Amino acid sequence: MDIASAAGVSRQTVSRAMNDMPDINAETRQRVLDVARELGYRPSRFGRGLVTTGQQTIGLLVDNLTNPYYGELAAAVVADAAGVNMSVLLLDTSRVEDEHAFLTALAPQVDALVGYVKIDRRELDLLLPGVPVVRIDVPSRAGGPHWGGVRFDLEPGVREAVDHLHAHGVRRPLMLDSDPLENPSDRARMMIDTWAARGVEMSVVSAGGQDARSGEEATAGRLEAVRGADAIMAFNDYLAFGAMKTLRKNGIRVPEDTRVIGIDGLAAGTYTSPELTTLGVDMRAVARFAVSTARHLLDQDGSPGRRWTKVGYRLIVRESA
Amino acid sequence: MDIASAAGVSRQTVSRAMNDMPDINAETRQRVLDVARELGYRPSRFGRGLVTTGQQTIGLLVDNLTNPYYGELAAAVVADAAGVNMSVLLLDTSRVEDEHAFLTALAPQVDALVGYVKIDRRELDLLLPGVPVVRIDVPSRAGGPHWGGVRFDLEPGVREAVDHLHAHGVRRPLMLDSDPLENPSDRARMMIDTWAARGVEMSVVSAGGQDARSGEEATAGRLEAVRGADAIMAFNDYLAFGAMKTLRKNGIRVPEDTRVIGIDGLAAGTYTSPELTTLGVDMRAVARFAVSTARHLLDQDGSPGRRWTKVGYRLIVRESA
DNA sequence: AGCGTTACCGTGAACGTTCACGGCCGAGCG
DNA sequence: CGCTCGGCCGTGAACGTTCACGGTAACGCT
Numbered sequence: 001m002d003i004a005s006a007a008g009v010s011r012q013t014v015s016r017a018m019n020d021m022p023d024i025n026a027e028t029r030q031r032v033l034d035v036a037r038e039l040g041y042r043p044s045r046f047g048r049g050l051v052t053t054g055q056q057t058i059g060l061l062v063d064n065l066t067n068p069y070y071g072e073l074a075a076a077v078v079a080d081a082a083g084v085n086m087s088v089l090l091l092d093t094s095r096v097e098d099e100h101a102f103l104t105a106l107a108p109q110v111d112a113l114v115g116y117v118k119i120d121r122r123e124l125d126l127l128l129p130g131v132p133v134v135r136i137d138v139p140s141r142a143g144g145p146h147w148g149g150v151r152f153d154l155e156p157g158v159r160e161a162v163d164h165l166h167a168h169g170v171r172r173p174l175m176l177d178s179d180p181l182e183n184p185s186d187r188a189r190m191m192i193d194t195w196a197a198r199g200v201e202m203s204v205v206s207a208g209g210q211d212a213r214s215g216e217e218a219t220a221g222r223l224e225a226v227r228g229a230d231a232i233m234a235f236n237d238y239l240a241f242g243a244m245k246t247l248r249k250n251g252i253r254v255p256e257d258t259r260v261i262g263i264d265g266l267a268a269g270t271y272t273s274p275e276l277t278t279l280g281v282d283m284r285a286v287a288r289f290a291v292s293t294a295r296h297l298l299d300q301d302g303s304p305g306r307r308w309t310k311v312g313y314r315l316i317v318r319e320s321a
Numbered sequence: 322m323d324i325a326s327a328a329g330v331s332r333q334t335v336s337r338a339m340n341d342m343p344d345i346n347a348e349t350r351q352r353v354l355d356v357a358r359e360l361g362y363r364p365s366r367f368g369r370g371l372v373t374t375g376q377q378t379i380g381l382l383v384d385n386l387t388n389p390y391y392g393e394l395a396a397a398v399v400a401d402a403a404g405v406n407m408s409v410l411l412l413d414t415s416r417v418e419d420e421h422a423f424l425t426a427l428a429p430q431v432d433a434l435v436g437y438v439k440i441d442r443r444e445l446d447l448l449l450p451g452v453p454v455v456r457i458d459v460p461s462r463a464g465g466p467h468w469g470g471v472r473f474d475l476e477p478g479v480r481e482a483v484d485h486l487h488a489h490g491v492r493r494p495l496m497l498d499s500d501p502l503e504n505p506s507d508r509a510r511m512m513i514d515t516w517a518a519r520g521v522e523m524s525v526v527s528a529g530g531q532d533a534r535s536g537e538e539a540t541a542g543r544l545e546a547v548r549g550a551d552a553i554m555a556f557n558d559y560l561a562f563g564a565m566k567t568l569r570k571n572g573i574r575v576p577e578d579t580r581v582i583g584i585d586g587l588a589a590g591t592y593t594s595p596e597l598t599t600l601g602v603d604m605r606a607v608a609r610f611a612v613s614t615a616r617h618l619l620d621q622d623g624s625p626g627r628r629w630t631k632v633g634y635r636l637i638v639r640e641s642a
Numbered sequence: 643a644g645c646g647t648t649a650c651c652g653t654g655a656a657c658g659t660t661c662a663c664g665g666c667c668g669a670g671c672g
Numbered sequence: 673c674g675c676t677c678g679g680c681c682g683t684g685a686a687c688g689t690t691c692a693c694g695g696t697a698a699c700g701c702t
Contacts, residue, residue: 047658
């Protein structure tokens with residue numbers, strides 16, 4: 001502590017001055033503060049963190065913040081974390097080629113991991129032994145006792161959506177999937193089954209991608225199939241955006257001629273015309289659970305509590321269906 | 322270091338085991354690792370940070386991550402920071418009422434501040450004396466020697482946009498401003514002046530807000546003015562989205578009847594139909610400068626370098642104009 | 643036997659901060 | 673005068689880790 005001698009006082013007095021603590025003369029405090037500014041001194045967060053065990057940091061692992069979906073998640077997590085005095089370190093894996101090296105470099109900074117961890121469990125456990133991990137949108141429970149997660153359940157949303165469409169007279173629904181026909185996505189499978197349960201057969205078009213352009217091109221390429229449908233359910237909102245664009249270019253009105261439903265609940269869906277009806281999860285609830293679970297796993301206070309949860313998609317009715 | 326005695330070795334050997342260092346027997350390492358897992362031991366980042374002065378953290382201050390604009394900024398900053406081995410702590414001020422208390426709690430975790438700091442300079446300087454600050458989108462240079470920033474220059478974009486519209490025969494442009502008519506925004510003023518320099522008078526409609534709904538309602542409420550225009554330039558993309566929605570509902574075609582241009586360059590503008598032509602800044606360049614400047618101010622290596630820069634908006638031609 | 647080399651491991655010291663405690667001095671009181 | 677008390681300040685100790693160094697034993701070589 002160089003500054004102490006520079007100001008002619010002791011370490012402790014410097015500490016008192018910097019932290020607005022009592023037991024220090026106002027004049028002395030000012031002198032210390034002046035010297036500190038002069039020398040460009042700033043207390044080290046490491047030195048402080050070593051002795052005051054309070055502040056904890058959670059690492060938020062997302063695929064690509066450019067995608068507003070992750071933005072909404074991040075906003076919710078940050079808000080919740082701030083509420084319990086935790087910080088959030090952003091880990092965006094979109095532009096990183098080697099997730100292993102990435103985590104090696106940044107993970108020591110973090111007390112817990114939350115979000116979309118794609119890395120293998122064994123590998124991660126070796127890399128960050130004992131670090132609590134709360135995964136989001138995982139198919140199944142996995143990992144040790146310091147792992148948790150939230151599973152997304154599409155089913156209630158699909159049921160609501162199919163009910164909604166069926167009630168509006170839809171009988172020739174089309175699934176716009178991202179995956180190839182011979183190996184449909186889980187979402188597509190569920191849609192098809194749900195319609196089948198109502199005695200309606202769903203046709204399928206594969207987009208071969210998850211972005212708007214794929215949706216636009218796929219629907220344009222299979223226009224006869226699209227014209228034959230009275231509703232399109234897309235793998236996600238982006239594909240739905242693309243589909244709506246194609247529909248419009250071909251004079252097909254939404255929702256009068258064809259209804260369109262996406263999945264994700266992106267806010268961007270309110271900027272289109274018509275606004276996109278979609279299936280979405282309550283991100284606030286997801287974040288709330290993730291943060292509280294991370295905190296829980298961090299404390300290890302013996303009480304196991306719930307480490308896993310399931311949140312259902314809900315139908316968000318806007319204008320396109 | 323409790324674990325050292327538990328494994329029957331010294332602190333240093335534990336360190337060697339945890340960090341894959343040489344000079345340790347493979348068998349001993351495994352034993353230490355086992356004991357560590359058993360006891361749930363994890364090296365403290367504070368203890369480590371105290372002795373290895375390397376990793377630095379920058380705090381990214383944004384208004385509201387739900388807004389994809391900030392998501393793009395965050396993604397770019399994170400990518401750049403990772404490139405120079407820095408971490409990014411997310412500070413979202415959208416849901417925080419008292420920015421002062423917020424910073425008091427979280428700022429000690431951070432080595433530098435980047436982004437949209439709204440708090441008063443004097444206050445911040447008192448709170449975090451000497452902390453480098455790089456502000457984004459500020460009107461003017463301000464702050465001490467440890468402050469920097471990037472100024473956004475709308476002018477080249479406006480010039481390009483007006484040129485573009487003028488070349489396409491636009492003569493009755495309409496400004497959709499967020500601020501009231503009697504006190505127009507800087508953006509509106511610049512638009513109006515640029516048109517005036519070409520001998521064209523611009524009419525103005527005030528939306529009284531910056532979101533899509535405001536744009537939709539304002540244009541709907543002043544439909545006669547809108548019908549009389551052959552181009553609409555909006556305060557931002559959101560207002561443009563709203564305007565396009567109203568235009569569509571009233572059978573006005575974009576861009577055939579009326580051209581529309583926004584400001585922000587949101588990716589969401591590519592999901593609409595037609596895609597929104599807009600003015601945007603190169604976020605990657607902004608982030609690059611912000612991170613490198615933060616690093617520069619952190620080092621204080623004497624060479625002053627450039628602490629301020631100006632990046633110009635550019636016209637992004639899509640479909641709406 | 644004596645020597646150097648290698649593999650492995652331990653011991654101060656240091657990083658910067660806060661906590662618990664104790665000391666000094668002047669003022670007030672009996 | 674002696675005593676107490678409050679205001680102000682300094683001194684070990686501790687937090688958990690790494691660095692630089694030194695030490696020990698085993699082994700091979702001359």
